[in-house]
Amino acid sequence: MAQGGIGSSVKRKEDARFLTGRGTYVDDIVRPGQTHAVFVRSPHAHAKIKAVKTAEALKAPGVVAVLTGADLAADKVGNLPAGWLIHSKDGTPMVEPGHMALVADKVRHVGDQVAVVVAETKDQAREAAALVEVDYEPLPAMVGLAQAIAPGAALVHDQAKANTCYDWHLGDKAATDAAFAKAHKVVTLDLVNNRLIPNAIEPRAAIGEFDRVTGDLTLYTTSQNPHLIRLLLSAFTMGVPEHKLRVVAPDVGGGFGSKIFHYAEEFVTLWAARRIGRPVKWTATRSEAFMSDAHGRDHVTHCELALDKEGRFLGLRERTLANMGAYLSQFAPSVPTYLHATLLAGCYTTPAIYSEVRAVFTNTVPVDAYRGAGRPEATYLIERLVDVAAREMGMDRVDIRRKNLIPKDKFPYQTPVALQYDSGDYQATLDAALKKADWAGFEKRRAEAKARGKLRGIGISTYVEACGIAPSAVVGALGGRVGLWESAHVRVHPTGSITIFTGAHSHGQSHETTFAQLAAEKLGVSTDQVEVVHGDTAKSAFAMGTYGSRSLAVGGTAIVNAIDKIIAKGKKIAAHLLEASEGDVDFKDGKFTVRGTDRAKAFGEVVLAAYIPHKYPANLEPGLEESAVYDPKNFTFPAGCHICEVEIDPDTGVTQVIAFTAVDDVGTVINPMVVEGQVHGGVAQGIGQALLEGAQYDDQGQLLSGSFLGYTMPRAGDLPSYQVGTEVTACTHNPLGVKGVGEVGAIGSPPAVIGAVCDAIGVRHIEMPATPERVWRAIRDAKKA
Amino acid sequence: MPSISLRVNGKSVRAEVEGRTLLVELLREKLALTGTHVGCDTSQCGACTVHVDGRSVKSCTMLAVEADGREVTTIEGLAGADGKLSPVQAAFAEHHGLQCGFCTPGMVMSATDLVRRNPGATEAQIREWLEGNLCRCTGYHNIVKAVKAAAQAGGK
Ligand code: FES
Ligand code: FES
Numbered sequence: 001m002a003q004g005g006i007g008s009s010v011k012r013k014e015d016a017r018f019l020t021g022r023g024t025y026v027d028d029i030v031r032p033g034q035t036h037a038v039f040v041r042s043p044h045a046h047a048k049i050k051a052v053k054t055a056e057a058l059k060a061p062g063v064v065a066v067l068t069g070a071d072l073a074a075d076k077v078g079n080l081p082a083g084w085l086i087h088s089k090d091g092t093p094m095v096e097p098g099h100m101a102l103v104a105d106k107v108r109h110v111g112d113q114v115a116v117v118v119a120e121t122k123d124q125a126r127e128a129a130a131l132v133e134v135d136y137e138p139l140p141a142m143v144g145l146a147q148a149i150a151p152g153a154a155l156v157h158d159q160a161k162a163n164t165c166y167d168w169h170l171g172d173k174a175a176t177d178a179a180f181a182k183a184h185k186v187v188t189l190d191l192v193n194n195r196l197i198p199n200a201i202e203p204r205a206a207i208g209e210f211d212r213v214t215g216d217l218t219l220y221t222t223s224q225n226p227h228l229i230r231l232l233l234s235a236f237t238m239g240v241p242e243h244k245l246r247v248v249a250p251d252v253g254g255g256f257g258s259k260i261f262h263y264a265e266e267f268v269t270l271w272a273a274r275r276i277g278r279p280v281k282w283t284a285t286r287s288e289a290f291m292s293d294a295h296g297r298d299h300v301t302h303c304e305l306a307l308d309k310e311g312r313f314l315g316l317r318e319r320t321l322a323n324m325g326a327y328l329s330q331f332a333p334s335v336p337t338y339l340h341a342t343l344l345a346g347c348y349t350t351p352a353i354y355s356e357v358r359a360v361f362t363n364t365v366p367v368d369a370y371r372g373a374g375r376p377e378a379t380y381l382i383e384r385l386v387d388v389a390a391r392e393m394g395m396d397r398v399d400i401r402r403k404n405l406i407p408k409d410k411f412p413y414q415t416p417v418a419l420q421y422d423s424g425d426y427q428a429t430l431d432a433a434l435k436k437a438d439w440a441g442f443e444k445r446r447a448e449a450k451a452r453g454k455l456r457g458i459g460i461s462t463y464v465e466a467c468g469i470a471p472s473a474v475v476g477a478l479g480g481r482v483g484l485w486e487s488a489h490v491r492v493h494p495t496g497s498i499t500i501f502t503g504a505h506s507h508g509q510s511h512e513t514t515f516a517q518l519a520a521e522k523l524g525v526s527t528d529q530v531e532v533v534h535g536d537t538a539k540s541a542f543a544m545g546t547y548g549s550r551s552l553a554v555g556g557t558a559i560v561n562a563i564d565k566i567i568a569k570g571k572k573i574a575a576h577l578l579e580a581s582e583g584d585v586d587f588k589d590g591k592f593t594v595r596g597t598d599r600a601k602a603f604g605e606v607v608l609a610a611y612i613p614h615k616y617p618a619n620l621e622p623g624l625e626e627s628a629v630y631d632p633k634n635f636t637f638p639a640g641c642h643i644c645e646v647e648i649d650p651d652t653g654v655t656q657v658i659a660f661t662a663v664d665d666v667g668t669v670i671n672p673m674v675v676e677g678q679v680h681g682g683v684a685q686g687i688g689q690a691l692l693e694g695a696q697y698d699d700q701g702q703l704l705s706g707s708f709l710g711y712t713m714p715r716a717g718d719l720p721s722y723q724v725g726t727e728v729t730a731c732t733h734n735p736l737g738v739k740g741v742g743e744v745g746a747i748g749s750p751p752a753v754i755g756a757v758c759d760a761i762g763v764r765h766i767e768m769p770a771t772p773e774r775v776w777r778a779i780r781d782a783k784k785a
Numbered sequence: 786m787p788s789i790s791l792r793v794n795g796k797s798v799r800a801e802v803e804g805r806t807l808l809v810e811l812l813r814e815k816l817a818l819t820g821t822h823v824g825c826d827t828s829q830c831g832a833c834t835v836h837v838d839g840r841s842v843k844s845c846t847m848l849a850v851e852a853d854g855r856e857v858t859t860i861e862g863l864a865g866a867d868g869k870l871s872p873v874q875a876a877f878a879e880h881h882g883l884q885c886g887f888c889t890p891g892m893v894m895s896a897t898d899l900v901r902r903n904p905g906a907t908e909a910q911i912r913e914w915l916e917g918n919l920c921r922c923t924g925y926h927n928i929v930k931a932v933k934a935a936a937q938a939g940g941k
Contacts (some may be wrong), residue, residue, distance in 0.1 A: 018886030019870060019893065021820015021860035028819035201824045201832055201921050202887040253822075253887025256920050286825035477795030508922045511880040677881045677927055684924030708829035708919070716915040716925040721908070745924075 005521030006736075009673035011514045013527065014506070023251040025222050026205035031279035034207065035064050037269055037281070038125035040132045042107035045141035045363040045607030045701020046154065047502040049106055049114065049134060057117055057131040065276050066132060067268070068115045069104025077101065077271055080262060083330035085479040086166045086337055086359070094166035094359070097157035099327040101237065101264035102304040106139070108156055108326035109363050110701055111291025113264050118272050118280055122261065140699035141363045145300050145321040156326060156361040165324050165333065165359035170341040171317075173416050176354035179315030183306035193377040194768045195298035195323065195695040196688075197711055198370050200507075202253020203284040204263065204293060207268030212277055216244050221266045224259045224505050225250040225545020228482070230537045231664070232262040232330075238270060241535075249535040252507035257292045257369040259507065260547045261330045265292070281601055290706045295695055296370020298323035299336060299377050305385040306377065311393050311400045311504045315352040316344055318381060322359045322545045325366035332368045333359065339374025339466075345415035347384040347639055348404040349463040363701045369547065371685055371746040375465040377516045380768075383751030385462040386762055397755070398434065401462050402427065412732075416656045419466055421637045422732045429663045429727045430462055435643035436723050437661035445645070455648040455779075456658070459755025460641065463748045467740040468553030470729075485631035486550070487543040488558035490519070490566055492624040494611035496604040498523070498530045502544015504555035505535050508676045508681075509543075509742065511551060515559055518736075522563045523603055524590020549740030552670065553636045557734045561628035569624060570606045576617040577601050577609055601764045626648035636731045636739040640664035642683070642748040646756040653776025655691055655716075657755055662748065663725040667739030675741050676724045682745020683722055689746070690753035693771045712769075723728040790852040793818070794862025802849040809833045811852070820860040820890045824919065830849035831918030834891035835859045841898035843917070860890035861896060863897065873895040873897045882931035884922035892918050900936040901941055908933060 004010045017023050072078040078101035086094045102113050115132050142148040148163040157165055163214045180186060207220040217240060223229050226247040252259060259571035263650040265282050273280040284292065303318035322336035341355035388398045406413050407426040416420065434440070442458045449456035469475070472483035489501040498519050504511060516530035533539050543555070551654055567587050574592035575582040585597045592601045609616060610624040645659040662679050669675050692712040696704040705711035730737030750768060757770045763781050787803040793816060797805065800815050801828070812818045812835070821844055824832035829901040836858040863871045873896050883889040892915070899906055899914045911932045912925070920928060 010880065010925065011878055014886065015883060018883055018889050019860075019874045019877055020864055023820070023886045025819075025822070025887065027823070028813075029818075057811045156905050199921055200885070200887075201830060201919055202822070202885065203824065225903070251886065254885040256921065283823075286827065286830070296940060510884070673881045677923060680924035680925075680926040681884065685921075707827045708825050710826055713919050713921070714924075716912040716929065719912075719925055721926050721929065722924065 003022055003520065004517055004527040006517060006668065006670050007672055010513055010517055012510050012633050013516060014510065014512045018143060025202055025251045025253055026063065026207060026222050027283045029207060029220055031207055033208055034279040035118050035120060035270060035276065035282050035458045036122040036125045037116050037118050037280050037282040039113050039265065040117065040129050040134065042110060042112040042114055044107055044136050044138050045110050045143065046139040047107050047136035048139060049104060050137055050200050051135040052115055053133040054115065056133065057128040058478060060124065060128035060131055062120035063117060064120065064129045065272060065564055066115060066120040067102065067272060069100055069102040070389070071101050071395055072100060077239060078237055078267060080264060082328040082333060083481050084334040085481065086168055086333045087479065088166045089169050089285055095157065095160040096328060098160060099266050109365050111365060112326065116268050116272060118276060140142040142366060142625055143362060143697050143699055143701045145323055145360050146376065156363055160361050162744060163361045165328065165361055167358045168337050169354070169356045171354035172352060173354045175313045176317050176352040179352040180306045181360045183314050184309045185307045185393060187307070187385060188390055189385055189388055189765060190302050190383055191381065191765065192767050193297040193299040193380055194689060195367065196296040196370055196693050197290055198256045198257055198258035198293055198296060199713060200254030200258060200603050203286055203289045204259065204268035205283040206263065206269045207281045208273035209279040210274040210277060216246065217274060218246045218248065218268055219266060219270045220248045221251065222252050222259050224255040225461045225539050226505065226508060227503055227542050229262050229266065230547050233267065233270065237262065237267040242294050246538045249505055252505065255507045256371040256374055257296065257547060261294055261368055263436060287707055290711065291365055291703055294329045294648060295325065295367035295378060296367065296510050298367050300724055301381055303381050303385055305389050307389055307393065311395050311403055313350040315402050316350050317354040320357045322357055323364065323367050324359050324361050325364045326361065327366050329366040329368035332366060334480065335369055335374045340378045343375050343378035343696055344382065344417050346379065347406055349406050351416060364697060365371040371682060372743045373742065376747045379461065379463045379747050383463065384754065384765060387755050387758065391764060396740060397460055398439065401430065403473060405430070405462065409720055419635065421464065422634055423729045424464065424637060424639050424665060425727065425729050426462060426576055426639055429640045432725055432727055433643050433661050433663040436663060436725055437643040439643065441744050449647055455650055455755040455760040457646050457758065457760025459644045459752040459753040459759055461755065462641045464637050464743060465641035465747045467548050467549035468632055469548035470635055471633060472631050482544065485557040485629055486558045487627065487629045488555065488562045489541055489543040489627045490562040492561065492566060492607050494608060496525065496529065496607045498525065500530060500532045500559055501540040502534045502555050502559060503540050503545060504533060504551035505546040509546065510671065510762065514552065514670045514674055515556065518556060519563060522560060525603065549742035552738050553734055554630055554632050555730065555742050556736060556738060558628045558630040560735055561630055565626035565628065566624060570603070572607050572620055573609050574601045577606070577615060581669050592608050614670055628738065633733040636667065638664060638666045638739040638741065638744050639696050640744060640748055642751070642752040644752040644756040646753070646760055648757065648760045648775060650779055653772035653779065655770060656774055657687055657753065659723070660720055661708050661723040661726060662745065663727055664741070664744045665727045666741040666744060668728060668730045668737040669726055675726065678741045679724045679745045680722050682743060683749045684714050684719055685746045685754055686749025687719060690750040690768050692718060692769050786822065787850050787898040788877050789850055789855055791852050793857045794859060804850060806849040807845055808847040811849040812844060818859050818861050822890055827917055829875065829919065832888050832891040834894040834918065836894060839933060841895045854893065857920050860893060863893065869909050871897065872938050873900060873932070876931040876935035880927050880931040880934060882923065882928040888918060892920065896932040900932065903941055904936050906936045
């Protein structure tokens with residue numbers, strides 16, 4: 001193995017700057033002559049805008065400009081697009097209302113942007129923003145899903161009848177109904193995937209800049225995918241060709257999905273910069289982030305599982321209401337459909353599945369992908385049904401799972417809901433997790449806890465997810481409006497150091513280290529010799545960025561494919577230098593050798609020859625750099641088993657997570673330290689969803705959980721240390737055999753936590769977040785019953 | 786505007802500040818010490834944690850004028866003059882106690898205060914101490930591990 005190559009826990013290259021305060025996040029950047037933007041946001045969930053009066057604000061000290069929706073309309077810019085088109089059951093396209101970056105007609109959620117004030121200082125902009133007077137005529141706020149679809153409900157968008165965006169389905173309804181008709185037992189459950197607020201610790205920020213000489217526009221923004229933002233700016237919001245646009249996403253402080261999307265504010269800073277001819281900077285306050293970052297989840301589901309006498313799953317069906325919020329954020333339509341319903345087989349052999357999903361507009365913040373996006377919702381639904389089925393069939397929760405897991409000799413496995421899983425060994429992750437968590441010894445721990453007056457419970461989830469998104473042709477067939485390939489460029493410099501340019505973006509994922517490990521492994525160089533460049537459209541080639549656990553499976557594959565081209569060219573050069581035929585040259589451990597001889601050239605010698613081609617093959621270009629683009633052949637399918645143990649204080653309902661075990665199969669592991677870190681973070685978000693987090697609106701559409709005071713983020717004291725392990729089955733369709741690890745923690749964990757809570761207090765189901773109040777009430781109700 | 790003088794990372798600094806200017810604004814905007822971050826507006830996240838006279842303080846909760854005459858250390862001032870990482874910084878790197886790096890300066894400053902006060906801190910004490918610092922990336926596991934290691938190494 002090369003030093004620092006695949007499989008070694010190389011320490012991170014990015015840490016030196018982050019640990020000494022030298023990271024460069026957007027808000028750290030100061031551009032010459034920069035001004036500051038503050039947005040005027042709606043205090044109403046739903047109201048007509050009768051007038052926007054800016055005269056007083058314009059007179060305030062330091063104010064450079066006050067811009068409104070009318071200015072956008074005059075410039076014919078600023079309509080934010082949706083990136084995915086879903087068709088309803090009846091074949092009609094989803095209702096796709098426009099989303100203007102500054103609204104002029106009516107506001108549709110608290111926090112909707114009405115105007116922007118640009119001033120010399122942030123304080124001046126803030127003070128002037130308070131002087132912008134907006135006359136509102138309040139309308140009834142449609143807050144909850146049931147309320148929004150009730151007859152006579154006020155319409156969030158006039159064109160969306162019954163506030164419905166689409167009414168979609170997937171699967172074979174007749175086959176599924178038939179499976180239910182012959183079932184020995186049908187288990188039904190109503191459940192909620194609670195609305196979450198992503199809360200990356202770095203608030204969103206943007207700086208727009210306009211070069212008056214060249215007409216070039218530069219946007220610094222907190223994005224997971226600067227190229228995608230440039231494309232959307234070019235084709236939709238700004239209408240400026242790509243070659244005049246540069247988007248830079250420097251160090252970004254976490255994303256979790258919320259920094260994928262093209263947001264109004266980043267567009268507005270760029271547009272305003274062009275109008276005033278000076279850089280415009282905006283940084284969200286946390287309060288703004290709560291009401292303007294896309295939220296996640298928010299599904300209300302009725303689901304059913306049909307079983308035979310032995311507990312085999314015969315069919316599954318569900319009806320989900322999915323909250324889109326007030327506007328369609330870019331990926332929003334795909335989350336409850338193709339990222340959710342296609343996963344409903346889970347890791348089981350359920351032969352018939354039918355899913356109906358109705359997407360609904362409400363007067364709330366738009367909802368879009370958040371760590372896991374659709375797969376946590378699916379996993380929660382399946383795993384809760386399985387637990388309830390075990391309870392109602394009088395079966396053991398492990399046995400019922402074991403009985404239904406897809407056996408390892410059945411791969412590739414075609415599910416009834418479109419996906420074909422390429423590889424996996426679900427019994428192996430289950431067995432490893434049971435052992436690691438000492439499942440067998442649990443009852444002793446329960447008894448011991450009982451002696452201390454605590455209710456102890458254990459929960460389990462076995463899951464599979466689809467990531468490494470995605471084959472462009474498949475995505476296109478499902479309504480995606482983009483390709484989802486990834487690009488890489490690998491430049492070997494004359495003295496042998498290497499720069500990797502990637503379209504993937506690292507905002508915590510450690511690409512600067514793990515991608516360097518790929519080069520170390522393949523080329524036999526040290527990771528110190530490799531630099532990974534990302535986050536700037538002026539530097540790397542067009543690509544799609546980082547989300548859906550795709551960076552390694554798609555972006556990493558592009559990198560190794562480019563490296564393979566380097567090696568192939570190196571062989572030609574080495575063959576010439578060694579006077580051998582190209583076919584006889586091997587490359588291993590940083591050395592080109594002639595098979596069957598001791599003749600060899602080190603990688604560095606061949607590199608030097610490529611740049612100083614004194615002795616060089618005719619017909620071969622000098623230099624050594626290669627590009628590759630990789631469009632995956634399939635999704636990847638990480639899977640695993642999560643086990644959670646909780647203790648509950650019956651007097652207060654407070655739940656403490658005592659132990660959490662995760663054994664995941666994420667395919668080949670490049671850096672075990674990084675993989676474990678990704679699982680830790682994902683599990684923390686999953687525990688957060690299960691026990692702590694939940695966006696709360698009042699019936700006027702005011703966000704009650706609008707700050708860290710009202711929204712319960714997981715803190716160090718709320719969480720345990722985790723036990724994490726991996727089992728490996730290689731992905732069969734990418735050269736590294738990698739699957740992806742970014743989201744598994746958040747996908748597998750919530751049902752394990754809720755399963756543990758239900759086990760502890762002996763109830764069938766409890767909604768997330770299982771707050772002390774809910775748990776306390778559930779204990780009380782169980783006693784009464 | 787009031788004029789204040791203080792020491793920041795061992796250097797004397799004089800600055801004109803408005804009465805309402807927060808210490809974090811002085812550091813980030815006037816002194817270009819952008820290692821100290823702002824993650825919230827309700828004093829809940831701890832990303833802005835610095836040391837004032839050796840004690841960890843959320844710099845978004847303190848006015849710049851209150852720092853007059855005092856000794857402030859930020860993340861930029863923690864490593865040795867030779868660039869050698871402090872024991873807490875080194876432990877964070879060793880144990881992968883950071884991912885996106887945004888909470889990290891505050892975490893490191895807060896943890897440094899803890900290990901100085903309580904070098905024998907247990908896991909439970911570390912978790913309790915870090916109550917005021919949010920991290921969305923790491924799930925805290927490796928942060929706790931790093932702080933424990935630094936404490937055991939007699940970190941300062
Ligand atoms: S910025 Fe100071 S606590 Fe959040
Ligand atoms: S490392 Fe990203 S918030 Fe802590």
